[in-house]
Amino acid sequence: MPDERLDGYAEALLAVAAAEGRSTLLEDELFRIGEALRHNEELLAALSDSRFPIERRQSVVEDLLGDKASAVTTALVSMVVGTGHGGHLPEIVDAMVARGAVKRDRVLAKVRSAIELTDDQKARLAQAIKSSTGTDVEIRVIIDESVLGGLVTEIGDDVIDGSVRHRQSQLRENFG
Amino acid sequence: MTATIRRLAGAFGLIGALTVLSAVPASAVGETPGTCIFEKVLEAENDYGSVHALEDPANKDALAAFEQELDTCEEAPSLIIPEIDEIIWGGGAFLILFGFMWWKGFPAVQGAMQARSEKIAADLDAAESAKTQATTVLADHEAQLAGAKAEAAQIVEDARAQADLVAAEIAARANEEMAQMRARAAADIESARSQAVSDLRGVVADIAVGAAERVIKSNLDIDTQRALVDAYIDEVAASNA
Incomplete structure (x- = not known):
């Protein structure tokens, strides 16, 4: 995934979290989800497998997160998966938290x-x-x-x- | 050469003497006692018609004469001493022959003998030369043979020296390889020993660490975990002081 696109998605996630006024919580939940996916290669591969319909992959995300994350966090992850970049979610989240920290000096x-x-x-x-x-x-x-x-x-x-x-x-x- | 000529002259003289001595009397030339008797018998038969006719008493005188003639025929001529005229003719022929031979034969024979002598001398010289050459060749061959023997001996000696050198090299190489094999074997043994010690240490470490893990896990309750976190934070903070 090109760095420009990755940074764009990271910036978008940060913007949504800021807009929701819960940056700390949402960034933390996204960071934990990204780390969990980084260590679960099968799930990561399934989220980026084009043989499965996007709706099916998004429903898997929603089923897995359920009540373990906020609705906004689930929606953001589902959005990334829906754009077909679910396999790059850990890198996107890393870029997001790094950019968020930099913004806060x-x-x-x-x-x-x-x-x-x-x-x-x-x-x-x-x-x-x-x-x-x-x-x-x-x-x-x-x-x-x-x-x-x-x-x-x-x-x-x-x-x-x-x-x-x-x-x-x-x-x-x-x-x- | 003179002796040869003398021998030839003697031979011709002997031939002449034998010719003279073998001459027969003129009366006996071409007439033997048998021939004489035969002629007398023929004459009697011509005169009387038959020899038996002489037995007739009327021919008593004729018979006596006939017997006288037969007795004359029976008298043998000399086998050794020829007649004078035979000697004259024979001697003359001999002299002519001898002169002719002296004039033509002797020089030819002498020339032939001279040529033969020269040829023999040349042959002797050639034989001598051939002998000398053969001697030289023989000497050369003997020298070559001696050289070949010396060369063969040198080759054998070189081969022996080479064989000794090769044997020494092989022995040195074998010793070197043996030393290397021993070194490798020692290194292998040392490596195996080190590996065994390492493996043993690993096993011991696994056992010890495993035991430690079990002890730690059994004692890692939430309070201990928090205490470990606090201790870590204090340690980081202390390292900054």
Whole structure:
């Protein structure tokens, strides 16, 4: 998918979220949906499979999201799938959250955690990262049970891995 | 050469003497006792019609004369001493023949003998030359044979030296290959040992880490998870201080 088109869709999603006045919630829901699709290749392939009618693919999206996301979020995802770009939804969402963070003069920080973080934890983590990088960051949490415990923070190409999984890997390497 | 001529002259003289000695008396030339008797018998038969007619007593004298003639016929002529005229004619013929031979035969024979002598001498010279040449060729052949033998000996020696060199190279190569094989075997053994140790460590690590995971998971309740998150945040914050 060309960058111009991808940026266009990202900008459109941001505009709708802003118009709805729930940018934070909608961006967060879209970010979680994008991460879920990124790790579910079969579903991602089905959403972009032209052998299925667009209406069928959109009904799958609506069935899957249902009450797990807001109606606006479901409508936005269904819109992207309806345009035939469902297979690029993770990239579109990445571009959207990155552009949204930039608009707020912040840097996107993807945080993987086995549990949901509280607002206080997010704020303290953002403050700690700001102290490290000198830049305000916008925390986006990805629930990933494979980290077992702790957090893994990705800011651009930098990774701060404080997960139990990482400790186990170090332990395994020390044994080796 | 002179002796040869002398021998030829002697031979001709001997021939002449034998010719003279073999001459018969003139009276006996072409007449033998048998012939004489036969002629006498023919004469008697012509005179009396038959020889038996002489037995007639009337021919008693004729018979006596006939017997006298037969006795005369029976007297053999000399087989050794010829008649004088025969000697004269024979000697003259001999002298003529001898002179002719001396005039024509001797020079021809002498020339032939001279040519033969020269030919023999030339042949002897040629034979000598051939002998010399053969000797030279033989010497050359012997020299070549000796050279060939020396060359063959050198070739054998070179081949032996080459064989020794090849054998040494093969032995050196075999030793080198053996050393390499030993090195490879040692490296393989070391690699296998390292791999076995690594595998063992991996197994031990898996067991230990697996046990640790089980312990951690069993203790990772929500409070512990939050505590781990807080600890992470504090650690990030502390690293910035």
